[in-house]
Amino acid sequence: MNKLSEKIQKLVGTGLLTALVIVIYLLTMGLTIGPFNITFALIPIVVGAALYGWSAGTWLGLVFGAMVLFTGGGNAFLVINAPGTIATVLVKGAAAGAVSGLVYKALEKKNRWAATICAAAAAPIVNTGIFLIGCLLFFMGTINEWAAGAGFENAGVYMISAFVGVNFLVELGTNLVLSSAIVRILDVVKKPSAPKTAG
Secondary structure, rough: OOOHHHHHHHHHHHHHHHHHHHHHHHHHOOOEOOOOOOOOHHHHHHHHHHOOOOOHHHHHHHHHHHHHHOOOOOOOHHOHHHHHHHHHHHHOOOOOOOOHHHHHHHHHOHHHHHHHHHHHHHHEEEEEHHHHHHHHHHHHHHHHHHHHOOOOOHHHHHHHHHHHHHHHHHHHHHHOOOHHHHHHHHHHOOOOOOOOOOO
């Protein structure tokens, strides 16, 4: 019965966090620096990954990736290579959630604060890292043209300054600053119920 209760709790909790990822993404999708949105939706992904494991983190990351595609966040790349864009956006979201969950699980028993901070940092690092790998695999011809048009001799420098830059730093900083809030959320949700007393 306890396992059934845990499964129901995980299902309900993941459902609520799924809705939260969607709502946060929609509310913040207008916050941009340069051509890309600043992604606050990574925060509920980290919470879900820490609470319910890497599989829940993967799902929440996929939902985030789907929102990016459905709201036009990948349009600049879709016209260049649609399959490459879809793969990159979905994989980077899913991997961000999965890695966050794995990092948290690996460190939780040693130090919960360190586990939370590292999981919170892992999400934007993985998200951005896979985005850059996707750029290298699918879009370098066009990115070289964009870099030359913007006066950059090196496409790599252009990618870091135009695609990553302040966005990544804001996402990383936000996740780290909110790590303490994430820990408190985990405390509340994971707090064991008080044993029932007779009488």
